[in-house]
Amino acid sequence: MHRIPVGVLGASGYAGRELCAIIARHPGMALAFATANERRGERARLGGAEVRFVAHDDAPLTSAELVFSALPHGASATWVERVRNVGARVVDLSSDLRPGNGAAPVPYGLTEVTRQQLPDASVVANPGCYPTAILMALLPLVRRGLVAPGATIIANAASGVTGAGLSPRTDLLFGEVTEDFKAYSVGNTHRHLAEMRSVLAANGGDADLIFTPHLLPVARGILATITVPLTRELEDPLAPWREDFAGEPFVEIDAEPPTLRDVVRRNVVRISARHAAGVRQPTLLVLSAIDNLVKGAAGQAVQNANVVLGINEPTGLPT
Amino acid sequence: MHRIPVGVLGASGYAGRELCAIIARHPGMALAFATANERRGERARLGGAEVRFVAHDDAPLTSAELVFSALPHGASATWVERVRNVGARVVDLSSDLRPGNGAAPVPYGLTEVTRQQLPDASVVANPGCYPTAILMALLPLVRRGLVAPGATIIANAASGVTGAGLSPRTDLLFGEVTEDFKAYSVGNTHRHLAEMRSVLAANGGDADLIFTPHLLPVARGILATITVPLTRELEDPLAPWREDFAGEPFVEIDAEPPTLRDVVRRNVVRISARHAAGVRQPTLLVLSAIDNLVKGAAGQAVQNANVVLGINEPTGLPT
Amino acid sequence: MHRIPVGVLGASGYAGRELCAIIARHPGMALAFATANERRGERARLGGAEVRFVAHDDAPLTSAELVFSALPHGASATWVERVRNVGARVVDLSSDLRPGNGAAPVPYGLTEVTRQQLPDASVVANPGCYPTAILMALLPLVRRGLVAPGATIIANAASGVTGAGLSPRTDLLFGEVTEDFKAYSVGNTHRHLAEMRSVLAANGGDADLIFTPHLLPVARGILATITVPLTRELEDPLAPWREDFAGEPFVEIDAEPPTLRDVVRRNVVRISARHAAGVRQPTLLVLSAIDNLVKGAAGQAVQNANVVLGINEPTGLPT
């Protein structure tokens, strides 16, 4: 198989390392460069291959047909522009170009939902980890008009600490996180809300959304527990996802609620749904689980890159 | 200080051990006996004191003025009756006599809420761990009529594994729980629901309740994240709790969301509340944290016993 | 690639599940059957494939060219005999046929050391997890006569809890293991000692061995910290391993001490060695790390099966 040269900007963080590891095992991609300013000149073993980090400014941008940017939010957009100017495609894992963030709209890479927009894209905004888990759980209901008019959807979610990045923060030390659990961005203030609201609205959603993320004492994984007031009880509560995602290799629908263990190190979203018993308002409990670094970041980015580059979509992705 | 003799039925589980440990450090109680059928004859060091387990049938019931029953649900009620028959008081940690469970009503030991019913009680039904966290969070809103009529309250909660007891279950092995997180009793089917609904209704609650518990990879602690549709926005979202629990030594109200770390090994419930931004229906996010084994079980049981026995309420309780 | 049919006896434990997962991804093997008496009739998703468990007695032994036995110690030998009687090869993961255990000697599958004995073998005794980590660390020194005569080698090792199996033991519950660490089999009494001593003696070892295992609050991985009194200081402390294991794809020698993270989910042993400073007796500190379920069990078993079956040795093994 021909290996298409790709580059990674911001390769030393959790998402960047995961990208390098997936690329190392991808039969259709070759890593042209990996940048990391603070670790320039260092080597790391990622996915069974040795990677040597260079400074961002030393990246041979023109050597790659496609560049993944795992640079921090705010810093990424400028580099996306540079890469486009030399004619390479970009998959941007930052939030800079995602819907709801005020930037000029670019294709959004929630692959199973938006894949027809991707083949010609020069840049793809890769979804956030929480939005991936929550939108895949909500869109089949929203698009069918099943959400009760004027309702409030409650999305509680919990993420492993790699979601907070590989930065030296005291509150993320092992001694602080072990045996703890807490909510953050309480009051509906998380920066992923605009992205979720924007995509829901574009799909006909009218409901309000309350999103409360939590920090779990685990390395990887997101579990979202979502409560959706419905217009009516569903005969088969799994039918909307079974229909929308029939044949999708990276979407698993099951009557049993998903656990982190079902999804970590895999490029899948796993979804379950049950009606809440004993309440007057018909309400569905939808549970959705992903690995925040794989389907929630690097895996979906490679899935999008496969579509952009004309590679068979599941190629190189861990299942 | 005079030490009143007390006994513990079912002393080898997590709640029973915690009871023995608290009693060992309590200046007003002396442990008269501790039973554990399967570990009869064994010794354990609990709270700095050595405890020797006897069979339930060998417990000198008449030697105690008050007996704590930490026997399993279903097995406890019979023993409560036996103890009452010999004239001792009982604090029952099982669900057998709790409201909503169909038994003849006995005083319910949510101490800060029901303490005036306790001094003359021959038996007290000690609340469940989830109900303690959730009812303390909801009652100030319910009693003020602040919950929107016909609304659905969404209570998501996550508990450490000691909540599932000290039984040899494969799914609770370290190798299965570490790095995992999952929901259980999905669909509003948890056995604590009847207890919560019954107490809410008795306090004027009309709202429906959807409760989804989760299993955390931690030993101790419960965090409840509760979404409450309100009749109106509150000027001070903490005011209902500040008023209802003013001066309570075991209730902490704080603008910062509580974490497990704030409450483990302490007999407190810690509560915070914030309005959800950006939604049409005024909605309050209430967070509530307890140690499931202390304020959610053994600690509150001793708090109730203190009231029953006329001991100063905070005596012997870890803060 | 032609897929050779293989079977797994005892497929529902940790090692058995890992075997099924590796076989599912192995391009040269096909799973003919997987047995699990207590879970007969159930299905499990292992390595991306669905496995259906049958009772041991219902296993179509003749359908497989090679059978892996992951049955418990004591129960395995009988089944090994049954499989041999129908003409299939066996890799036995139990200790029943390992050196030092009193059984008639069969080839020992410490692949990098004994691979020339394997191609014609009808049965291979797969090494224990601790012996794999420790023997790979010691044999290069022993075979060179570098261990001081009459010396005592001290092997401390720590293992993740999957080493203790998937049995419902109270002492292995998450609530008991988290935040704990302890030694076991203290006093040089572990059942793996005979295996290690026997192999060391067969390779010319004269030194005594003191082995103290510990239980780590992690799921997977073994780290052995071994102290070896030497006849003399080595110019290059890594040279013995670099020479003996040159070109081996599953042995990694590095100046940096190995961590569990370096080896989990991989079929490698990673070894480092440094002289102890400031002591009169020349002494080498050798550190060795493996994944107890992969290189310490299922991975090495498949590596051995590859050799037995004439498949290219690294095929299908995770690196």
Place this chain on the structure above:
Amino acid sequence: MHRIPVGVLGASGYAGRELCAIIARHPGMALAFATANERRGERARLGGAEVRFVAHDDAPLTSAELVFSALPHGASATWVERVRNVGARVVDLSSDLRPGNGAAPVPYGLTEVTRQQLPDASVVANPGCYPTAILMALLPLVRRGLVAPGATIIANAASGVTGAGLSPRTDLLFGEVTEDFKAYSVGNTHRHLAEMRSVLAANGGDADLIFTPHLLPVARGILATITVPLTRELEDPLAPWREDFAGEPFVEIDAEPPTLRDVVRRNVVRISARHAAGVRQPTLLVLSAIDNLVKGAAGQAVQNANVVLGINEPTGLPT
């Protein structure tokens, strides 16, 4: 009970916070000040009391009869001198004044061993965490001349991450430490070696010592597994500790090997010893466990302060 005013320099780290928490519950001490330059002006809840941090330079040194310094190694000695100059006593938790570090000798606070030197001390060097666990395990053997002449003692130890302090290091993030285990300072290079060697030599020790520390994925606790070549087998392997530490409230000798769980949050060292079976050289395996923040730091510091100040030694210490 009269409360003697004490101060804490460096109160925001793990040891400093533990000191404040113990002092808050100590019936004979009152916290006069707590310093933390980077968190000056902030408040923290420690041991049930609220503490307000001031800058080091703003500490009212003269208001305290005794000052604990939990300042970093290197920074502490200067402050010890300042405190002595205003006439207050000091317990220094840093390594600056410990034996073997080249400073002018001051009394060493391994309380059970050196308490007769403490009552008149103006400054006490509080032992390191590893030295506390290891010296308490070795001194009874060394002082009896039971260690084989010219022998090498092997001390492997593993510590929870709070031993590395509350500093924002990437390698100490939860995502890096969970499910990992590793050795560090491999090659007998740890900075605690000089302290241990110096104390052993002062007690007649001739043996060499090889010390290899490990980082555990737990918050608290140290377990040391020590191998000691003996001059002869002991009839009762626990006798040396039972004799030396008879009646000591903070030393627990038991035939069962200690676990972290036995000692965390308690000011005790727990020791066990067994002969190694099957070796020619009589060898004792000694296991020793402490909480690195309590008996290994803040607890022992308060124990020493109690002796210095004439308070009954066990006062205020968690057992």
